[in-house]
Amino acid sequence: MRIPTTIWTDLLDFLFPQYCAACSSRLVEGEEQLCLHCMSRLPYTAHSGRNDNAVMRLFADLGCPIQAAASMLNYSAEKNVQRLIFSLKYYGNRKLAFTMGRLMAIRSRTECSEADFLLPVPLHRRRERRRGYNQAEWLCRGMSSVWGTPVATHALRRRIATGSQAHKSHAERRAIMQNNVFVTNRIDNLAGKKLLLVDDVITTGSTLTACAMPLLNIPEVRLCVLTLAAAAV
Numbered sequence: 001m002r003i004p005t006t007i008w009t010d011l012l013d014f015l016f017p018q019y020c021a022a023c024s025s026r027l028v029e030g031e032e033q034l035c036l037h038c039m040s041r042l043p044y045t046a047h048s049g050r051n052d053n054a055v056m057r058l059f060a061d062l063g064c065p066i067q068a069a070a071s072m073l074n075y076s077a078e079k080n081v082q083r084l085i086f087s088l089k090y091y092g093n094r095k096l097a098f099t100m101g102r103l104m105a106i107r108s109r110t111e112c113s114e115a116d117f118l119l120p121v122p123l124h125r126r127r128e129r130r131r132g133y134n135q136a137e138w139l140c141r142g143m144s145s146v147w148g149t150p151v152a153t154h155a156l157r158r159r160i161a162t163g164s165q166a167h168k169s170h171a172e173r174r175a176i177m178q179n180n181v182f183v184t185n186r187i188d189n190l191a192g193k194k195l196l197l198v199d200d201v202i203t204t205g206s207t208l209t210a211c212a213m214p215l216l217n218i219p220e221v222r223l224c225v226l227t228l229a230a231a232a233v
């Protein structure tokens with residue numbers, strides 16, 4: 001006798017209940033990582049497709065020549081977004097990162113969608129070992145599942161562990177940008193390509209600018225930036 005799939009689904013749900021990453025309410029069938037209520041209340045920015053958005057201005061102020069840049073969510077608008085980012089960053093929630101990556105790809109109307117490669121901002125290898133995964137890489141994987149764009153996981157490497165940028169002074173952040181914290185690997189593969197640099201949150205822009213600098217030294221590279229959320233911009 002074959003047991004209908006719905007009974008298995010109900011049994012799995014009973015044994016391993018799933019909870020919303022933002023509000024912790026129990027998920028029902030058809031909900032993935034976020035409940036419908038939280039999904040419908042995500043505070044989207046109006047960045048996509050606009051060249052004069054706050055993230056573009058941030059890079060312009062830092063003297064970083066990016067072609068296009070956008071963040072999907074406003075980090076500070078909702079406590080739920082902060083919980084979501086926390087779950088993705090510190091609880092190793094790969095599925096959430098993948099789902100958010102898919103949403104970023106679906107909602108992005110910028111020219112970023114035509115990139116040749118998606119580049120996750122790398123963690124230092126010690127931190128990645130401790131955390132078990134790189135959330136930016138899983139955002140890229142989710143985006144790649146929509147666009148079909150390959151993820152260049154090892155194109156960038158973080159030489160120096162710098163920690164969170166949020167509480168660093170202006171001088172410390174400037175030092176991060178000038179100290180070759182990130183280096184590129186396999187430079188030949190990226191020459192002449194359009195690259196999309198991806199991270200979870202942009203705060204001061206110094207980490208993404210430090211990533212961008214070695215990439216912009218590659219001949220004829222065009223660079224765009226997309227983050228899940230933007231804080232303080």
Ligand SMILES: [Zn+2]
Binds near residue numbers: 021
């Ligand atoms: Zn929820």
